[in-house]
Amino acid sequence: MTTRDKILEAVRQAQPAYQELREPEIHIHQEEDLAAQFSRTLKAIGGQVYDLQALSEIFPWVIEHLDRDQRVISMIPELSEIAEGVNPQADPHSLEDIGLAIVQGQFGVAENGAIWVTEENMGVRVLPFICQHLALIINKKDIVGTLHTAYARINHADYGFGTFIAGPSKTADIEQSLVLGAHGPISLSVFILEE
Amino acid sequence: MNKTVGLFIPCYIDQFYPKVAIATLQLLEKQGLTVVYPTNQTCCGQPMANSGFEHLTGGCNELFVENFADFDYIVCPSGSCTLHIKEHLHSREEQEAKDIRKRVYELTEFLTDIVKIERLEASFPHRVGMHQSCHGQRGLHLSQMTELVAPPFSKPGKLLSMVKGLEVVELDRSDECCGFGGTFCVAEEAVSVKMGKDRVTDHLKHGAEFITGVDMSCLMHLEGILRRQKSAVQIKHIAEILNPVG
Amino acid sequence: MKELAHAALSARFNEDEPRVDWHDETLWWVRQKRDKMARSIPEWEELREGASQVKEHVLSHLSEYLEMFEEEAIKNGVRVHWAADAAEHNAIVAGILKGHGIDRMVKSKSMLTEECHLNDYLKEQGVDVVDSDLGERIVQLAGEPPSHIVLPCIHWKKEEIGELFHKHLGTPKGNADPQLLTHAARLSLRKEFLTRKVAITGVNFAVAETGEFVVCTNEGNADMGAHLADVHIACMGIEKLIPERVHLGIFLRLLTRSATGQPITTYSSHFRRPRKGQEMHIVLVDNGRSTQLGKADFRSSLKCIRCAACMNTCPVYRRSGGHSYHTAIAGPIGSILAPNLDMEKFADLPFASTLCGSCSNVCPVKIDIHVQLYKWRQVIVQKGYVGAAKKIGIETMNYTLSHPWFYRMAGKAGRWVMRVMPFAVSNKLNPWYRQREMPRAAKTSFTDWYKANKQAAGDNKR
Numbered sequence: 028m029t030t031r032d033k034i035l036e037a038v039r040q041a042q043p044a045y046q047e048l049r050e051p052e053i054h055i056h057q058e059e060d061l062a063a064q065f066s067r068t069l070k071a072i073g074g075q076v077y078d079l080q081a082l083s084e085i086f087p088w089v090i091e092h093l094d095r096d097q098r099v100i101s102m103i104p105e106l107s108e109i110a111e112g113v114n115p116q117a118d119p120h121s122l123e124d125i126g127l128a129i130v131q132g133q134f135g136v137a138e139n140g141a142i143w144v145t146e147e148n149m150g151v152r153v154l155p156f157i158c159q160h161l162a163l164i165i166n167k168k169d170i171v172g173t174l175h176t177a178y179a180r181i182n183h184a185d186y187g188f189g190t191f192i193a194g195p196s197k198t199a200d201i202e203q204s205l206v207l208g209a210h211g212p213i214s215l216s217v218f219i220l221e222e
Numbered sequence: 223m224n225k226t227v228g229l230f231i232p233c234y235i236d237q238f239y240p241k242v243a244i245a246t247l248q249l250l251e252k253q254g255l256t257v258v259y260p261t262n263q264t265c266c267g268q269p270m271a272n273s274g275f276e277h278l279t280g281g282c283n284e285l286f287v288e289n290f291a292d293f294d295y296i297v298c299p300s301g302s303c304t305l306h307i308k309e310h311l312h313s314r315e316e317q318e319a320k321d322i323r324k325r326v327y328e329l330t331e332f333l334t335d336i337v338k339i340e341r342l343e344a345s346f347p348h349r350v351g352m353h354q355s356c357h358g359q360r361g362l363h364l365s366q367m368t369e370l371v372a373p374p375f376s377k378p379g380k381l382l383s384m385v386k387g388l389e390v391v392e393l394d395r396s397d398e399c400c401g402f403g404g405t406f407c408v409a410e411e412a413v414s415v416k417m418g419k420d421r422v423t424d425h426l427k428h429g430a431e432f433i434t435g436v437d438m439s440c441l442m443h444l445e446g447i448l449r450r451q452k453s454a455v456q457i458k459h460i461a462e463i464l465n466p467v468g
Numbered sequence: 469m470k471e472l473a474h475a476a477l478s479a480r481f482n483e484d485e486p487r488v489d490w491h492d493e494t495l496w497w498v499r500q501k502r503d504k505m506a507r508s509i510p511e512w513e514e515l516r517e518g519a520s521q522v523k524e525h526v527l528s529h530l531s532e533y534l535e536m537f538e539e540e541a542i543k544n545g546v547r548v549h550w551a552a553d554a555a556e557h558n559a560i561v562a563g564i565l566k567g568h569g570i571d572r573m574v575k576s577k578s579m580l581t582e583e584c585h586l587n588d589y590l591k592e593q594g595v596d597v598v599d600s601d602l603g604e605r606i607v608q609l610a611g612e613p614p615s616h617i618v619l620p621c622i623h624w625k626k627e628e629i630g631e632l633f634h635k636h637l638g639t640p641k642g643n644a645d646p647q648l649l650t651h652a653a654r655l656s657l658r659k660e661f662l663t664r665k666v667a668i669t670g671v672n673f674a675v676a677e678t679g680e681f682v683v684c685t686n687e688g689n690a691d692m693g694a695h696l697a698d699v700h701i702a703c704m705g706i707e708k709l710i711p712e713r714v715h716l717g718i719f720l721r722l723l724t725r726s727a728t729g730q731p732i733t734t735y736s737s738h739f740r741r742p743r744k745g746q747e748m749h750i751v752l753v754d755n756g757r758s759t760q761l762g763k764a765d766f767r768s769s770l771k772c773i774r775c776a777a778c779m780n781t782c783p784v785y786r787r788s789g790g791h792s793y794h795t796a797i798a799g800p801i802g803s804i805l806a807p808n809l810d811m812e813k814f815a816d817l818p819f820a821s822t823l824c825g826s827c828s829n830v831c832p833v834k835i836d837i838h839v840q841l842y843k844w845r846q847v848i849v850q851k852g853y854v855g856a857a858k859k860i861g862i863e864t865m866n867y868t869l870s871h872p873w874f875y876r877m878a879g880k881a882g883r884w885v886m887r888v889m890p891f892a893v894s895n896k897l898n899p900w901y902r903q904r905e906m907p908r909a910a911k912t913s914f915t916d917w918y919k920a921n922k923q924a925a926g927d928n929k930r
Contacts, residue, residue: 031550034754038531038706041762046528048711051518051718056510068731116744119696120662138721139731152743153695156688156735174717174732181713183678187544187741191720193732196688200603200619202626203494204646209602210654210661211688211734231914233869237879238907240914247918259918265869272823272842274849275862281870360825368503369781369829371512395496399783403822408899409858410820412479415903416488416787417822446904 057172061137062219065170069140072194073207075216082106082164085218089127092160092216097126102150103164113150122151128158128212132192134169135217136177141193142217143177145186152188156196161212163192166220228293229259230307230326232266232300235438241467242438242459246299246329249465253337257297260289268306272404276310287313287322295336296326299461301358301436304328308362328362329461330436334377339384346463347387351430352379353421353444354397355437364436368397378436378460385463391428398424402443418447426455433457474820478788491623492786498619499780501729502830509721519718520834523771526709527761533676533709534752540679541750544741551753554584557703560751561586561668562593564701570595570666573697574657576683576690577601578670579617579774580703580753582796586668598660600689602653609636615790617797618727618776623789657689667693671704671750672773673719677712680740681750684723684733691737700742701749706757707770719773722832727775760808765843769804771833778827778837784820793817800827804840807848815853818844876915883909 028036058064066076079085082105089099089109100122101110106129130149132142142163146152155161171177181189196211207213227250231243243259250257267282286307290296298304307326313319333339358364365376382388401407401417408414422444425433433448433455435441441457448455482488506512526533538548551557557580565573573590575581575597587597587608599608603620607613609632614620621629630644639652669690674681681702683690694700710719724730742748761767779785779799790798795806795814803821806814818841827837848854868875885892886909894901912920 029550030552030556034550034552034706034752034758035531035534037754037758038534038761041758041767042530043528043764043767046525048525049521051514051521053514053518053718054511072730072734119743123662141732141736151695153692156691156695174721175714178714178717183713186738188737188739188743190691190735190737191732192735194734196734197686198602198650199686199728200601200606200621201629201646201649202624203497203619203622204626206646206650208654209650209687209689210600210657210692233875233879234907236914237883238910240910240912240917243914244917247922259914259922261915261919261923262872264872264875267869270862270866270869272845273858273862274819274845274854275866276846277850278863278866281866285870285872356822356824356826360829367826367829369826371506371509397826399822399824399826401783401822403824405858406819406822410475410478410784411899411902412475412482413784413787413820414822416482416485417783418904420492442907443904445907446900449905450903 053175055173055175058137061170061172062167064137065135065140066219068137069194069217072140073197073215074140074194075214077216077218078221079218080221082220085129085162085164093127098124099127099129100125100154100158101129102148103129103131113154115150117151119151119153119157122154122157125154125158127160127162128154129162129164130155132163132165134171134177134180135165136174136191137170138173139193141191143181143189143191145184145189147186155192156211158212160214160216161192161195162216162218164218164220166222168222225255225294227255227257228290228296229257230263230290230296230298230303231259232298232303232438233264234442235299238442239438239459242299242461245459245461245465245467246297248467249461250297252465253339258293263289266303266306267310268303269404271306271310283311283313283319286311287315287318290322291318294325295332296322297329297332298326299329299436299459300438301328301355301362301364302439305357305361328358328364328436330378330381331362331364334380339381342381342384342464344384344464344466345386346466348431349389349391349429350382350463351391351393351425351428351433352382353400353433353435353440355435355440356399358436359397381460381464388463391425391430393424393428395424400440400443402439407443414443415447418443422447422451422453426453430455434460434463436460473794474788474792474816477792477794478820481789481792482787488787491789494622495780495786498728499830502726502777502780505725505729505731515718515722516832516834519722519832520771522710522715522718523833524768526711527707527767527770530706530709530761533711534706537674537676537679537709538752540677544679546679546742546748546750549749549751551751551755553755557584557751557753557755558586558589561701561703562590562595564699564749565595565666568666568699570699572596572664573666573668574598574600574660574664574693575668576670576685576693577604578668578703579797580670580705581668582613583755584753598657598664600657600660600693601685602650602687605653605657606632613791613796615798616776616779617774623791661692661696665697666699666701667697668701668703669694671702671708672723673710673716674704674708675713675716676709678740680713680738682716683737683739684735686734688735691735694739695743697746699747699749700739701751702739703751703753706752706754723773723775726777726830726832756809760805763808766804766808766840768835769801769840771835772801773833775832777830777832781826781830783824783826784822788820793820800837800841801835804837804844807844811848811851812853815848818848876913879913883913887911
């Protein structure tokens, strides 16, 4: 008998009588203005939020916030003027010196300021973590209220890797003092596109 | 009311704080109840059970059933003793024990839920800190606990609000445990005392002149600390505030 | 017998009262942040009930979900391993490393690997492990285990961390600025992420329906490790399963709010397939879980999602520190899990509690922790893991309290001694008396008063 069989047998013997899975009864409360809640929440957790009418408005922000010799990278075709493209076959280590990565987010979650991003949006999985600064772009209409709606929206999507990103990387491990920029990006800027 | 009440008095109140029992007795009699104290009672068995010796509590259990079987209500000025009986009373006559478990009440829950008291002839013009004894609060739901997202309420608080001149002080931590915990108070003496000292500090910081509660065990532990600190602050079981005894 | 272990260790912890106050206040503050978050969600109690029900269902169907998860994971290109105990788990991990000829790796937070003492084992095998979570890196450099499952170095002051970093990372002497220290760690660990080829992560939730698993961090260290490594090994206890992806909604809403009072961790990463060219492994670990599963009174402890809300709220934990529990997972949940692993070694833990019940009421999955603590006490005593002196003391108490005439006599005698010869009890041998005055002995017991005043007056006889 393999360990696998031994464990499964032990679990089978030990588990209690089958209890049906009833769908939990949860009366979800959410705010009226989801975009406002999203912005407020994200700012409270250390993110920067900008409202844009058009994607092109991001250009001056990038120019203002970055040193000329810092690498800027993005999968978004409209940004090819200011950012290099992402090669999904690239060795992740080659992205070590990225200053700013601009990634398309799929949607935002108002209750926690998080944005859902998958490998499809990143190109290379390490990209939104290894860059010094991260910018995410979402459409205003793509902000949902809670994680319940979020997962209903994700549904059975066939991603190899996906993540919710809520703010810049952080830690409070030193005497509960909040420090932004642990191992991931030092800052997160979210651009909400009006459409 | 023509109902009979069996008065259930914790062993440490019987031995160390008889005034609390007298106050309880008188308070219940004032509600027009016939109150009897079965003199053969001893203890609910909690000290043994909480120490892992529940299997030895048969003697206490049978004694309890013997003493209290015939009353309409059994009332006790202690949250933890009441909770223990409610949850752990068993007997050779198991149906008897089951019935008793339904009829046993802590004093303040009895006064608010059964007697439905609206007024009290009592005056206590002092600043009072309310210690929320854990078993009464989280076990018997005498008041709302801060852990839950739920509407606030307090049965002892409601009764204290009927006492003239009494001001309840607000605390930093309104329902943190005092650290008595039964044999814990000596088995884990360092932590037990530290917890008690912190409770005392909270009450003192907010200007309490008296600390009250529904459990004399908690108050006994806090009093031990107060007196060691030579503090002027005194403890008073809620029964003694609702019904002052000379 | 280690019955006194927690008591002795926590007594030592309490020798430095200002430090205890600092430790206690820090964790109470985390509890308050949790409260603030919980109260901002009117449906909070419904979430707890929902999460509890899902987990109860999983435990009743665990073997089926394990098989489902394995099947899906394998379809996704992930290699699945099974480990009956800590030793097997450690051997599997070492085996994967050896197979690749690797002797250096990074590890993000995994309480399971702490439980298995993986770091020590790998060190013996000549493998260098760097813990990448800042708190864990700190205790690793200090040569200590973490004291809290979410806030590993909550017991360390920033000046002490400053000294440690000066010694190991070359930060300026005397500097205790969290910003600077964190930045130094960022640079140091970045080098490790970029050069190490194997990353180990924990698993917060594993989804049976899709074979994916979720890893939650604020720092991004799990991701930096995994996405740069050639081999990603994820270690999980078999109880970490949930049925469907959609259930993550409930659990992710509860987890971080309960743990740190944040709405969510910065990263909630869902790993489903290995990166192209990467090897992904999952190690499913039993290590006593199937035994606990078979215990009707204690199986619901396996619902635990390792948020540590119970530790933050526990008035005893806050004043003992995690190390007083001498086990990887401390506090209230640890005290109902550990006796299952080794009842003799951890017989002291269920008694390190006043049974106040705060833990059960902050637990996001509604484990009746304080009820299980009581029940473990009965089991431990029945098995004989209790000191002889305590046993005799309880038996004497029981005799006294079961015999009314003896109880009254002993009471009278005791009170007489306390009044006439107070020094007989109020002395150094009496642990109560160390820091508290004894209660004043009443001249007459209530029983005697009642007999004299009520019964004598003809008021009822029973």
